[in-house]
Amino acid sequence: MVDGNTERRPAPDDDQLIEYGIEDKPPLAEAIPLGMQHLLAMFLSTVALPLVIAGAIGLDGAETTFIVQMALLVAGVATIVQVYSIGPVGARLPIVMGTSAIFVAPLINIGGTYGIGAIFGAVIIAAPVEIVIGYFYEDLRRLFPPLVTGIVVMLVGLTLIPVAMEYSAGGVGSEDFGALHNLGLAGLVFVLAIGLNQYFEGFVSISSILIAVVVGYLVAYPLGLLDLSGVAEAAWIEAPTPLQFGVEFHPSAIVIAAFAYVITSIETIGDIEGTTGTVDRRATSDEMSGGLIADGVMSMLAGVFNAFPNTSFSQNVGLIGFTGVASRFVVGICGVFLVILGLVPKVAAVAAAMPDPVLGGAAVVLFGMIFSIGLRIVADRVELERRNLTIIAASVVLGVGVETTPEILEQLPESVSVLVGSGLLVGGVTALVLNLVLPGDGGLGGGSSQTPMSD
Template identity: 55%
Template sequence: MAAPRVVYDIDDRPPLAEAIPLGFQHLVAMLLGNITPPLLITGALGLATGEIAFVLQMVLVMAGLATLVQAYPIGPVGGRIPVIMGTSIAFVGGAIAIGRQHGLAVVFGACLAACLVEVVLGFSIVRLRRLFPPLVNGIVVMLIGLTLIPVGMDYAAGGVNADDYGSLANLGVAAVVFLVTLLLNQFGRGFVSYASMLIGVIVGYAAAFGLGKVDLTPVADAAWFALPRPLAYGIEFQWAAILVMGFIYVISAMETIGDITGTIAAIGREPTDDELRGGLVADGVMSGFAAIFSAFPNTSYSQNVGLINFTGVVSRHVTAIGGIILVALGVVPKVGAFFATIPPAVIGGGGLIMFAMIFASGLSIIHRSVPLTRRNLVILAVATGLGLGVELRPDVLQYLPEGLRTFFGSGLIAGGLSALVLNLVFPERHRRDPGNDHG
């Protein structure tokens, strides 16, 4: 097998004339993925445009700081690795459910308290990796996509509470984003194919602007500079919400392990224990830090792993430049205000493809790595059935105590926890090859 093509290794420092464009390229690759989760959460919770802009501002700053810590560790926090961090989409469903029931203070309190789960996982990762085989990982990734598809559909129609929900204008804008993204992804070349989602959103935004669905007044009213402000929505702790977020942090940790492994594969080796440990600890610590500043938990971004492998530029100093650019954008409120003007239908059109691809990625993990034995099919069926069941029919839990209703009301929790438990309880039976059985 040929060795990977490495242009710059992890500790190499490219000249700034090369490093800055390469860092900006990472920003382009992750930008839509970073702003979509907070837009979904804040939109579903009915926040005003100014509040959404503030949250987006905090999200950019925290993603940039988390990226910098991964490149330049502080003690045990950080893996000394070239990963781009951004808002995790895995937390969207849980944050919306908790936020609708208890408000944002409880969401941020749960994110802060539960971040310790990922920190502990980081320090224990060598012993705990066997708990998360490809079967469990694949089911969890599938459920993330499946449970978010209805959210994407609501956004494509204009948003749950929109007066023009399902109007032809909303569906038309969503269709433009959907089709442009799909066609460029399949028939584009190089950067055009890689940035198809971003280009689709730009075209959809232009279409929405032409239909009078974009109000740029908040951008004009926003300041040019503002420092991050902690505890803007307060912090409250409720055990059920903490348990929900704790389990999602476990899922986020699985994603981070996969991304770190994929990144280090670009230089032809497996990640060291220190790289995995530091990467996960940074993921947890910086997610807790984000909650204090009214942002949502971070995770590593798979699209940037692909970019690293594609370009052969594995330098952590390049990803650090991407982090610096994110922080710089985050302290300019006009940037957050501009992103807040993106109509729901635009987000929905791109989100539908994004969420369906997440489901397909989970399916690919199972297809590639999991034999479809009776045991594995049963685990897949039960976990998917329970996860979708509570997601589509939440009233089935209406007589449970409030804490249990909050915890099991997430399809991701119900299905993911089922997969984890069943994988431990049902023994793996290894059949002998009949051709080798001569006894």
């Protein structure tokens, strides 16, 4: 239903009509379920990524539940800030926020070396990098053409493949690692997610991974793989506790996080452009700047409140284009739902109880899709001639190499090894430097000077 002030506008990429524009407010009877749809579209990623990090750095059940709870709470607050803004902080656009996949591998690297306190220290101290990019994004974005951006996004997916496979097998250190029931359960989730996505349309297709995880979760119970004891022990309501795990500061960890903030800034630029593109216009400078600043500020807040950095969620940009509902009022309702869920530990405990093979089956799809997005950026926007192929080859080999063969760095000082042990950092810096120094169309726009990312 469209109110009298709503103009129906054609979406730029298909014949879908925009039912509600950015400033339109659907009736609550429509807005609430539409907001819940955004929640369902982003819920799994918001929960899965903290679960992956928590499991990889060895947090126990109660700590993992708390991390998930904080992830939901911060995502809700960050979404509301993006929608309505506080001064220059926020794009005032329908942008759903959540834990950034860009940070998963770097934070696992930091946490495995220095502990969880170093993760939050790096998240907090490095966050101003993205705030600065928000103020000067027009100048700085020229350093990151599609060639560099695509390589980095591919590396995000590639460096997370071992994590997804380990979870699929039952989790590192589990007594039944690689057992048939683990692999079978992960395979069920994997096949179901792909099948629903490819053979169905509408909301079933959009929510295919979430549906597959719910089915896997239920199947795990008769297999004895679902432990819900933590749900009974969790409180119904609990207020957030700042710096619950303490905070430590290590220069190499901060550098790794800073580079990740640069990359997630480029992702956010693309999502903002994709969001305004659904109503057939370009983002304004204030919207772009406010969105990036909000990313940085809310990620800093996330570190204080024991959550991981937040960024815009591309799947929700796609949902806006699919439904024709671009109302920021609707997305604000999604943010309110997230805040409510973030204050209820029992909800986080249910998510934290997800069996490792179920999470692994979903992670294979999620992390594989991240790689595919990077591949699409390169294939669609970069001329694959000798210079650019050389940059891709060198960056990917070095990035994946240090991530999968960490023993080659054992003779280096710890502060150096953790820095060069980040495949995202090594591969990303390699791409950035080679793009600047190799002859050809390089320099400040090398490898194709088109817009870095858009959805």
